Amino acid sequence: MKQIDVQILQQSYLLGCAEGQEARLLDAVQRVDTAMTQIRDAGKIRSRERIAVLAALNLAYEVADRDAAAASAPMPAVAEAPAGTATEERLAQLLARLDAALGEQTPAL
Template sequence: MKQMEVTIMGQSYLLGCPEGGEAALTAAVAQVDREMSAIRDAGKVKARERIAVLAALNLAYQLADVPREVAAPAPSVSSPEVDTLIKRLDEALGHDGQLL
């Protein structure tokens, strides 16, 4: 697994990425950054953790709103990879709080 350094809302994160998944991860990071920045720039929410939760909910709602026949199939990700990613995000959030 390759590691990529990305920036979301001015904060750097080191993320694991499967070989060949760099473009998809870069696009996902850009989408999350746009969503979080828009929430922050609206000025009503200041805490990074709350901004992240609201951005996640907005993106999940947008994804759920896509008709199933148009939506791309979800990539298969093993549970240990998901657990590792969540742990890394929790560590990166540090003082801002736990992701899940």
Template sequence: MKQMEVTIMGQSYLLGCPPGGEAALTAAVAQVDREMSAIRDAGKVKARERIAVLAALNLAYQLVEAPRETTAAAPSQTPDEPPELDALIKRLDEALGHDGQLL
């Protein structure tokens, strides 16, 4: 397995990468860096760990929503609804309080 050095929010990480996966890993790192930087730049959250958790939740939410959006564009298919995702997001937003909203 190849190792790649990447930078996320100014911090370097050495990551394992399967052969041929360099482009996908680079794209994923760029997406995580953009998400974390946007949360940091909003100024509401300072702790790197909280920024990472919020970024992970935002990216996971986007992954869950992508099939729903595709299904909405093709109404002949039956959507697979995630269990009460809106309620979960509301609970997370309430728990975060002044630290920042999930979305």
């Protein structure tokens, strides 16, 4: 487990991160910091705790909206594999498309 020092709302945090997931964690940190900074800069709320809760709720709504949009969107059609293509290759293509679709919906943590 790797440790990364980050800043959220000008506060330092030392976070644990699985090897190879550093970019994903840094993206999540940037999203949280941006959300919290926007709330703080609006000028009405000063408590870090309240800012964090509101930012978490806003991010959760974004994820829920994306999930709802993805659930209502039709699944992309998979092209018919040419004759002679192994079943494993077709399954791998389907799984890659499913992973890509799910990856767009999963929040970075």
